[in-house]
Amino acid sequence: MDVTPKRPRPRRKPHRKHPHRTTLRWSNDDYARLQAEAERAGVTLGTFIRSRTLATPTTRPRRRASVDLLALSKALAQVSRVGGNLHQLVRHLNFGGVPEEGEVNAALTGFNEMVEAVMDAIGKERR
Numbered sequence: 001m002d003v004t005p006k007r008p009r010p011r012r013k014p015h016r017k018h019p020h021r022t023t024l025r026w027s028n029d030d031y032a033r034l035q036a037e038a039e040r041a042g043v044t045l046g047t048f049i050r051s052r053t054l055a056t057p058t059t060r061p062r063r064r065a066s067v068d069l070l071a072l073s074k075a076l077a078q079v080s081r082v083g084g085n086l087h088q089l090v091r092h093l094n095f096g097g098v099p100e101e102g103e104v105n106a107a108l109t110g111f112n113e114m115v116e117a118v119m120d121a122i123g124k125e126r127r
Contacts, residue, residue, distance in 0.1 A: 018059075034048070075118050076115075079118055083111055090108075
């Protein structure tokens with residue numbers, strides 16, 4: 001029985017652009033004020049703190065998405081899942097299944113209307 005030792009794996013470079021972390025403790029009032037000011041500025045909390053503590057931050061500011069945009073993005077993801085299910089249904093029907101009259105067209109029309117409404121709310125054009 002030959003037992004050869006395993007070679008150590010080579011170390012990878014760190015994944016993160018910012019490998020160092022600093023922990024601060026805030027009172028509830030100070031933290032609430034800090035979050036409110038970051039929200040008012042429209043940036044993430046880390047970006048806000050970095051902009052206040054460094055004279056010239058070397059990273060780009062990360063904009064915070066509005067709550068409506070986040071909710072609409074989640075809705076669009078759900079709509080896309082439904083679209084995948086519709087695609088599977090249509091594919092199944094193409095292999096010999098028989099749909100009820102107008103069933104697939106009605107489903108696809110409703111799906112397309114839902115996608116258009118979400119995209120209009122987000123403010124993007126559909127491809």
